[in-house]
Amino acid sequence: MTRTTTSGSCAGFTLIEMMAVMLIVSMMASLVVTMIPGTGRGKLKALTLQTAALLRRERLAAVLTGQSRFVSLDGSARTLVGQSGAIAIPRDVVVDVIGVDERWSGRRAVVRFAPDGASTGAVLKFSWENVRYEVDVNWYNGRVAVDIP
Incomplete structure (x- = not known):
């Protein structure tokens, strides 16, 4: 018994x-x-x-x-709020704010920009793991400067 193949094709994937x-x-x-949850x-x-970017927009708007x-x-809603918008902070991110120790509209103060461009100064530290x-x-x-290692 002889086996013949048609047109020389072999079994396998192209x-x-x-x-x-x-x-x-x-x-x-x-x-x-x-889809994996978490910040990363x-x-x-x-x-x-x-x-x-939010802080720079607020400074420019003040000027x-x-x-x-x-x-x-806003600690309860976990958002940074400016007059030009808000930024949601994920639950697994820790935020430390060094700066003004006041409350504005029931929220913790971060920074105030004056019309001459100066500010109250602040440091925002975002950490995850x-x-x-x-x-x-x-x-x-x-x-406004960003320190990214």
Whole structure:
């Protein structure tokens, strides 16, 4: 009994089939990673940069409008609140604020920007597990700097 193969084909997978399987596996892996709860280093860095952007917007608005602008921390809602917006802080992120020890509208004061660009100064420390980022607001000139290691 002789065995013949038609057109010389062999059993197995083609390169295109393997690429399709790899694409499907990588898509599933990316979905799983995005669904995992928790902040993570990337989200903590994004939170730090969003906070710096909020503080810079408030400082610029104070200079342009000639009126003082405030940023405060709502501890119960876990949000940083400015007149130009608010930023939600995830539950697993620890926030330490070094600066003004006052309360504005029932929220803990973070920083006040004067019309000349100066501020009350503040340091906001965001930490998650062993990762920590800082946002520094200079009291003299109101400059907002981000310390990302």
